[in-house]
Amino acid sequence: MTTRAIAIEDAKTGEVTVAAYEHPFLVRLCHWVNAVSLFVMVGSGLQIFRAFPSFGAKIPQKDLLHWPKAFAIGGWLGGALQWHLTFLWIYVASGLLYIGYQVFSRNYRQVLFTPHDIPGVWPMVRHYFFFGAKPAAREAYNPLQKLAYTAGIGLGVLSVLTGIAVWKPVQLSWLAWLMGGFHLARLWHFLVMCAMVAFIFGHLVMVVLHGWNNFVSMLTGWKKEPEYRVE
């Protein structure tokens, strides 16, 4: 998919810089609202987890880990539940708006990993992790990026589904049943959160490595001097 681009002329020097419009407004809005709400959901979720930091029986209770209160949101179980049950709506709304926009604008082709992208994954892995040559970029996202973002969006969907199963194990008992019952659904919800945090960590590392122009593109939509050819 081709990205809209513009040539910027410096009136004094006559120098020309190219910029590509990578992120439409709604994608940027959803990205930042999602970032804030995910931060609150993970933080308050960890405070909720502190009330029973185990996935086994209550008697005898074997704690998995003691997450420090300083790295949690809400102060106590009731407070954390207020944050969690408030921001879940903001989190879900930003997710639905994002997916809806991507589908209707057909912009999803920018991020959706398809079988077409499979051959390009290994060269990117070799480049990132084993000092391989950098494959030529042809569009905004390389195949490995598409794989990562598609998986990240999938994790978002799973975080909501496992969360609903934990919240509504009776009225939506079929959902909890699909996940092996309430008890396991709570474990899946936690593991999806862990995977999400790992994704965000990788994402932030890449943001730092790719520099200022790349970061600014998620604020203004425009990326100066893209690494790929634009028309």
Add this chain to the structure above:
Amino acid sequence: MNRTDRRKFKSMTRRELLKLTPMIALGAFVIPKLRSPLLKAGLGFSDWASAKLFREGHLAPTFADSALTPLNKFPLNTYDVDDPEVDLDNWTLTVTGAVQKPGDYTLSQIKALPKTTQNTRHVCVEGWDVIGRFGGVRLSEFLKMIGADPRARFVTVECADDYYESLDMATAMHPQTLLCYEMYDQPLTRGHGAPLRLNVPTKIGYKQAKYLTDLKVSHVLEKAGYWEDQGYSEFYGL
């Protein structure tokens, strides 16, 4: 490719950045004065959605006897004492509010109603869950016996340890909502709420009050419950 100059590009990107300013609204959650009403509204919205999802005829999953958590591994959660020293011999349930027959009801009067036994999951707000066996009479049968006003909206209970709780009428009328006097086919132990407790498989654990002493049918909710009044969800349907 379109062309522009640096100044125009700068003003265009600035405009794009300004479009994100509505996000500042989320900052309201950082202001202490606004935070608690906002979170209260959010929790209230979740409760509203919860009540909408509640279906009268939908039963909570039930389990085989082999799936039961043994009674000695069924946790006792109390907010102050495990045993409020109820005088079991002279105990009665005091009924008030929008009912035709208020008064004191003995355990044998309650036990005279048809008995229901069920193996259901008990989910604690802390996150743990157990599967227990509960026996008692349907709260709906008891409400019929005392002539509760069908237009009333809440059933509230008070307990020997000063705990108190409330149920919306739809949940009170649910076929699995029990005035429970047995667990695991034995009379309730003192720790589990002797002689009478609530068993509500469609609700979170803290709604399942123990050591009941008073039951009131009402049109308005005066107090939602011990934990609810400290900020927990009022509805918390599962």
